Amino acid sequence: MRAERWQGAGNVYLLIEGAATLEAAALCRVGRADGILVLEPSAVADVSMRIVNPDGTTAEACGNGTRMVARYVAERDGLTQVRIATVAGVLAAQVEADGTVRASLAPARLSDPRQYRPEAAGSIGYAHRFVSVGNPHLVIRVPDVASFPLGAEGPRLETHPAVPERANVEIWQVRGDGGVQMRVWERGVGETQACGSGACAVAVAAVLDGAAFGPVAVHLPGGVLAIEVGADLAVTMTGPAERLEVLEL
Numbered sequence: 426m427r428a429e430r431w432q433g434a435g436n437v438y439l440l441i442e443g444a445a446t447l448e449a450a451a452l453c454r455v456g457r458a459d460g461i462l463v464l465e466p467s468a469v470a471d472v473s474m475r476i477v478n479p480d481g482t483t484a485e486a487c488g489n490g491t492r493m494v495a496r497y498v499a500e501r502d503g504l505t506q507v508r509i510a511t512v513a514g515v516l517a518a519q520v521e522a523d524g525t526v527r528a529s530l531a532p533a534r535l536s537d538p539r540q541y542r543p544e545a546a547g548s549i550g551y552a553h554r555f556v557s558v559g560n561p562h563l564v565i566r567v568p569d570v571a572s573f574p575l576g577a578e579g580p581r582l583e584t585h586p587a588v589p590e591r592a593n594v595e596i597w598q599v600r601g602d603g604g605v606q607m608r609v610w611e612r613g614v615g616e617t618q619a620c621g622s623g624a625c626a627v628a629v630a631a632v633l634d635g636a637a638f639g640p641v642a643v644h645l646p647g648g649v650l651a652i653e654v655g656a657d658l659a660v661t662m663t664g665p666a667e668r669l670e671v672l673e674l
Contacts, residue, residue, distance in 0.1 A: 429497065430456055430669040433489035435618030435647015437669070438462050440497055452674055453479040459617050462490045464497075470508035470515050472498050478613030486513045486559035488621020488650075492526035492666040513559025526666050530622060531559035533629045533658040539590060546587040554630045558660055560612070561592040562626035566634065570596050570608050579610025593620060597627045604642030604649075605631050618647030625660045628652035 428439040439456045441447075442464045449461055460478050467473035474494050476484040495507040495518035509516045518528040533556055536543075540561035546553075554564045563582055567573050573596045582594045597607040607627045609620040624643040631637035632654045640651045640663070650664040 426452075426674045428452070428456060428672045428674050430458065430672055431493040431497070431666060432669055433492050433619065433621065433648075433666045434624075434645055434650055434664050436489040436620065437618075438487075438490050438493055439672070439674075440464060440493065447477055447481075449477050449481045450479050455674055456672060459611070459614050460484075460487070460490070462487070462494055464494065467510040470510035471502065471504065472507070473510040476511075478611075480613045482613045483512075484560055484612065486511065486530060486622045488528070488530055488558075488623075488625055488662050489619055489664070489666075491516055491518060491528045491530070491621065492662070492664060495526050495528060496520050496524060496666040497668070511559070524666060525663060527661060527663045530625055530660045530662060531557075533558050533625065533654070533660050535658075537561065540588060540592070542587050542589065545585075549582065549585055549587060554633070555588075555592075556626035556629050558622050558625045558629075560622055561588055561590060562595055562623060563588065563592045564595045564597065564626050564630040566630070566636075567596045567598055570598050570606050573608070575608050575610055575616055579616060583610060583612050593623050593626070595620070595623045595627050597631065599631070599636050600644065602642075603637065604644055605637055606644045608646065619645040619650075621650060621662055621664070624650045625652050625662055629654050629658060629660065 463475040499520040594610040628641040
């Protein structure tokens with residue numbers, strides 16, 4: 426099986442065209458990846474993207490993956506604007522000459538009865554915001570992201586009864602330069618170097634809290650993403666996407 430290994434802000438994915446069946450855990454282990462992006466033809470966009478986590482579950486959205494797929498398709502098909510069909514809708518991306526990608530995600534929502542049950546949120550134990558950008562996020566502002574016990578709390582919060590479909594968990598703090606610092610526990614993956622949809626969720630929370638103003642520079646362990654948040658909570662993300670290598674798996 427041919428795969429391309431890509432990264433965006435430290436988030437690593439395998440891009441595979443038209444795979445029928447996947448042994449996700451084995452492929453991610455061998456490919457040293459946070460997940461798999463399966464590309465297939467689409468009748469409504471330039472490509473269809475399916476996101477597979479290492480545990481075999483699927484995700485509704487992947488911000489860094491969206492940028493990777495946009496640049497991959499742009500180079501494959503000679504495009505600068507790419508439309509990507511996902512379960513969260515058709516996403517539009519602009520690929521710049523330097524490889525930077527500006528991508529629109531699904532508009533943010535602060536409630537979703539399928540993804541968040543506020544009546545069960547009392548035992549979360551932290552003041553938080555629920556933010557969905559197609560996939561669910563629990564966003565928690567903390568005094569110091571470095572000292573927060575994400576390795577212990579991430580699994581508990583990911584599977585909390587308030588988030589019946591499980592959630593990505595982000596912790597964040599304001600930086601002295603006006604940006605925000607964050608860490609992320611990704612649903613079905615664990616702690617990763619970056620999460621594009623998580624960065625968007627954090628930017629939404631920071632803007633709503635009045636702690637940051639757009640575009641928000643979101644600093645992750647793997648890099649920096651610029652997130653614009655509109656008055657209607659439309660979210661646009663700008664950041665890098667880079668091919669690392671081509672693999673035969």
